[in-house]
Amino acid sequence: MSDVLQGELLLPSPLGEEDVPLVPVRMINEWVYCPRLAYLMWIEAEWADTADTEDGRRVHRRADRPSGSLPQPGDAVVEEEPAPFRCRSVTLSSTRLGMVGKMDVVEGEGRHAVPVELKRGARPHVAQGAHDPERVQLCAQALLLEEAGFEVAEGFIWFAASRERVPVLFDSELREKTLRAAADLRLTAATGRRPPPLENSPKCPRCAVAGICLPDEVNFFRDGALPRPLNPADDPALPLHVQAQGACLRKKGETLVVEADEEKTDVPLIDVSSVSLYGRVSLTTPALHELMRREIPVAWHSTGGWLMGHTVGTGTRNVTIRAAQFRVADDPPRSLCIAAGLVAAKIRNQRTILRRNWKGGAEDPALADVMDRLKQLAAKAPHAGASANLLGIEGEAAALYFRHFPKLIVPSKSETVTFDFEGRNRRPPADPVNALLSFSYALAVRLFVSALVSAGFDPYQGFYHRPRHGRPALALDMMEPFRPLLCDSTVLMVINNGEVGPSDFVTLGRSCSLTPSGRRSLVAAWERRLDQETTHPIFGYRLTTRRLIDVQCRLLARHIAGEIPEMPHYVPR
Template sequence: MKRSYYLFNPGRLSRQDNTLKFTPVGEDGREGTPKYIPVESAADFYCFGSLDVNSALLNFLGKQHINVHFFDYYEHYTGSFMSKEYLLAGKMQIDQTLHYLNPQERIEIAQKFVEGAAFNMLKNLKYYANRERELSTEIAAIEELSTQISSTTQVPELMGIEGNIRQVYYRAFDIIVNDFMLEGRSKRPPANELNALISFGNMLCYAVCLGQIYHTQLNPTISFLHEPGARRYSLALDLAEIFKPILVDRPIFKLLNKRELQAKDFDNKLNSCVLKESGKKIFVKAFEERLLETIKHRTLKKSVSYKHLIRLECYKLSKHLLRIEEYKPFKIWW
């Protein structure tokens, strides 16, 4: 089974026959012990340190359909090496573009993304409300805001409602989480530990969604909720809205409340906070475990992983764009 590899240390990635070799390089320029990765086992790489590669390696990765995602010091996603889009189809490109260009069809899809995201956020809050957290005010506010989604006629108006829902949702983090306070969402850079975790997790979720889109006929640059822009795969932002409460927020709550992540795993500086390598490794482990966790799918009647749920979401959206079946966003049913 193919898996993701996370490279936290600076180093050099090279090809050795049909094996990938990662050689860590210290700050003094000294090389560490190489690690060998069978190419058959690699799905993609997530790089959090500087990485030296050459064109020969990139050509090899491209032929193997292995993508590489890059993040900067503050855990912001900076870009990806994406191999040639091997599944793109002309009809899908045309239909996806036509849905974007039609205001009514675009807003209907965008509403579904916000609807799914709001529902899954509410599920998280109700889960902790049942565990003696006083969240009735936040739950009622999000439920009321959610009723306004279907009446929107413009994407900016919808984005405003989505922003208000998230503002209320993030306010609840200070009630759910022990020992740490969010004190409002801050991104560039994150102001405290909770903000650093959210930013780090959201970027991982975005990259995973991008990787799943790549294995379908969808074009990742044509989106419906977020405005398509230069140099970004905005459809992955759309899909990530639905899955962030499940793949990112739940692990954050668990890791902090069980004290698996502590203050020593963060690097606090003036007006900014980032995860140390120890913190990144702890969160990535929990994130990967969440992705590989399986549930019994009600329609397929078989167990599927959370990661595969993202692929299934892409297939559902594809059917909608091809006018085969109306798209319904993924909502937690347990």
């Protein structure tokens, strides 16, 4: 049995060593800084790099290269003149303390050791020379060295920015604080209870996991205070779409080389957020390994755009969210509640698209009629009472919406291709409008599968769409409110702006499909749409549509975990 601090004594923990792993010393630092951050990083394996973390990694590169060797004081004979030693990247562990840690530098002579921790920033102007999280981290290293047989009285923190070496004395108060923090973290890990977020804390704006934690959004449902715009700015990396048949992607240093039609295009890996391959496009093993190492997802599509599969690295290790997801999926009332909210949001967003794009004038009685009927259906959805009833409500709303969809399209001037629309059809789509809609929905599936996997979900277990072999049910669920606002609006944009024309479609029998040029036009418009900023109707801050989708998936995770009472949907005015 491992030991934890109980009061002022070390008493056996009720958990076996196999139940709770050794606490990393770095996580003890994070626990003192913010318990929720430590839980998300260690227990739920959630993380997102920022410029600060990348800079910190750069500072530690030299220290992370092992050098020297730590003597064995317990087995050594005490010498009159003990030999000095200095070593880097030393890892020690103790089952008694329940800790494991890697030390940047350890210096000393004989049995006396001094841990040295490297920090990227400047020395803070505080009385003790460093903040408590850093002091506790260094003290934990000292405790591990003492477990290994060394005598440790003090350590140092080296602040790289100010080039200062600050001493830290390991008195009884600091030792007790360190043991208490390690014990509390292990206990929280054993109970599986995520700590609540900090309230209006100045620590949150620069936190690397603010966009995952959503502290102000979670607190909003308790105190009603509008969240600060803590979500990090969009990653400058963008999706890479490759549809040239016969193309091949290779890795060359820090770039991806796209070889197609005897032309080569270099794309820096740092600029790639995801890769989508359409049809007969290949990817070399070294390139695939590098993409997986960087957690850059690869989506494999058919030539027509249907999502065939998804390749990622090890993926999210957060089993907690998936466990909660499957519990909710096995609870029909809770699943129906989530599904009803998604359908109601979709119907309200269909009303928005009709109102914004109606070509018959705002006073058209047909518009007033369909708006009123859709409003009634949106109000009925939360009271459906059964999945079959909800499907009926959604189907009725979809029939109304697509019946009036032609009123949103500017009449075509082309004699070769017209954008006449007589209703939704698919498998295969029979006209240009349906071909565009089907391809946009395929793009949305890829987008939501990637976002859900990043948030810790299994995209194939839904709450509304029933699981079926090969169908990403949860991605289809989360797409529902966004189909009108993201997919349908993009289709209307490329049609009404003249971005697609006769050469962008090919008809074979009863099937109409996009040509490569047509797919390029739609993908370009799709990416522009994702980059457009919007105001979250509940939280009030501005963010891009791309980031909005990530936030909504994270909010779903917080909802099924019980942290927020309801799932807030994106329903703009």
